[in-house]
Amino acid sequence: MAGLEYMTALANSRDPADRIRLLEAILTLSEENDDAGRALPPVVREMMDSLFLGLVGDAERDLRQRLSDRLAEADWAPKAMLQALAVDEIEIAAPIIAASPLLQDQDLIDILIKATVEHQIAVARRPGLGAPVVEAIVDQGDPAVMTALAGNDTAQIEHDAMLRLVDAAEEVAALRSPLARHPRLTSEVAERLYAWVGESLRAALVARFRIDGAALDAAIRTATEEASRDGATHWTLHARRARQSVTEAERALIHKLHEAEQLRPSYLLRALREGRLNMFVEALAVLGDFESTEVRQAIDSDKPELMALALVAVGVDRSAFRTMLSLVRQLNADRPGGGDDGERRAIGVFGPFTDDLA
Known part of the structure; x- marks a missing residue:
């Protein structure tokens, strides 16, 4: 031949x-x-x-x-x-x-160690991901990679790893929705997740697992009241400031738009261009079923990838993110921080394949 x-x-x-x-x-x-x-x-x-x-x-x-x-x-x-x-x-x-x-699993773990966050996200999305690789991702604790993992319905997330992901969801709001839908979530762990999610996800968890939502709500209220009596923590003070940062009229407008199905991701960019950071925070919270305090914490942090995760969860794409990040920094005393490296990590959240991590 x-x-x-x-x-x-x-x-x-x-x-x-x-x-x-x-x-x-x-x-x-x-x-x-x-x-x-x-x-x-x-x-x-x-x-x-x-x-x-x-x-x-x-x-x-x-x-x-x-x-x-x-x-x-x-x-x-x-x-x-x-x-x-x-x-x-x-x-x-x-x-x-x-x-x-x-x-093999070890090859994938080597990629997690050696390669960029974009490669790590690709590993986390791999169909049928093995338990050792899942453990390695959770050990590394990168919010973007863990969120990609939570959205992988075929990943072998064992009980201990699921518990750690749910614990991380207390601070990483973008983890909550995919974890609530994950087929390996158990009723025991769902009760733990219940404390971190908004009303719509709580309703979904109650319907899926038949857990006692009323009892859990009461327990959460009791814990919150005890924390208030013991003295306001830094987080609580931050939460109060965030709640007070948007007027009732503005909040009502956003919720009215949402109920009429007129609140879309494009509104976020519009609010920022108008210099209305508080409206951006409230609208993002409503769109993503987050607490406004969580959005505020994300944009006040040194990790812009936390803001990126929230935006990905509501359907914002990569092309709009750089502009949004720049505008938020202008309106928020250069926060979120992280500089150019942080921006690169945040861009990696969007991945090369799809705009939806969650």
């Missing part, structure tokens, strides 16, 4: 350009055979297995993308090549991380 003779000559060459040509030829042949339902000839597979790992790094970006798309579901691809592609640019890495049957 002329094709095999050509590839054999390229394989025997020491010219780096010929090695790239060999990789292109193998990829083309594999695509043609795949389209025709044929397996790669054994000699070609041997060539592919023997290619130097550095060859992938030398290849042009479009070739690496083709490799990733072609090898994502292959059960014969060289493991070292897959590992290299899995930590490439996120657009290249994503198909491998999502679908490669050859990536």
Whole structure:
């Protein structure tokens, strides 16, 4: 076969350009055979297995993308090549991380350790994610990655990991909705989650698990009253300020828009452009079923990814986020902080594949 003779000559060459040509030829042949339902000839597979790992790094970006798309579901691809592609640019890495049957739990944990938050989010979204990888994600505690994990209905989230995610949901509001819907949530853990969620999610939890919502509401009220008698904590003072920051008329307007199904994510940008930060906070809280105090905490923090998580949960896309972050910082004494690195982490929340994490 002329094709095999050509590839054999390229394989025997020491010219780096010929090695790239060999990789292109193998990829083309594999695509043609795949389209025709044929397996790669054994000699070609041997060539592919023997290619130097550095060859992938030398290849042009479009070739690496083709490799990733072609090898994502292959059960014969060289493991070292897959590992290299899995930590490439996120657009290249994503198909491998999502679908490669050859990536084991330890390979995925290595990606969590070595790669960017975008790669970590891709790992968290991988179908059928194993319990060891879930534990590693929870151990790292990145809000964006944990939120992606909570939205993965097929992830093997064991009891202890679910408890830790629910505990994290006290501060990371974007975790609450996906956790409330997760098939591995149990009635015991649902009662714990109940304390952190808004009215609509509480109703959903009561309906799903037949838990005693009235008793839990009473227990929460008692705990809140005891905390108030013991003295206002920093969080409580912060909460009071946040509640007082929007007038009753403004709050009524937002709720009226919401009831009429006229409150949309675009309103958030409009409020910021009009310099009405308090309206932004209240509208985001209503849209996402958050407490306004939680939104205020997110925009006052040093982690802009917390604000990004809340915005993703209500359907804001990546293209609008930079403008929103800039406007919030202008109106809120440069908060949320984090600088350029924080902004990069926050952009990573939106991921390369979908605008909805939650």
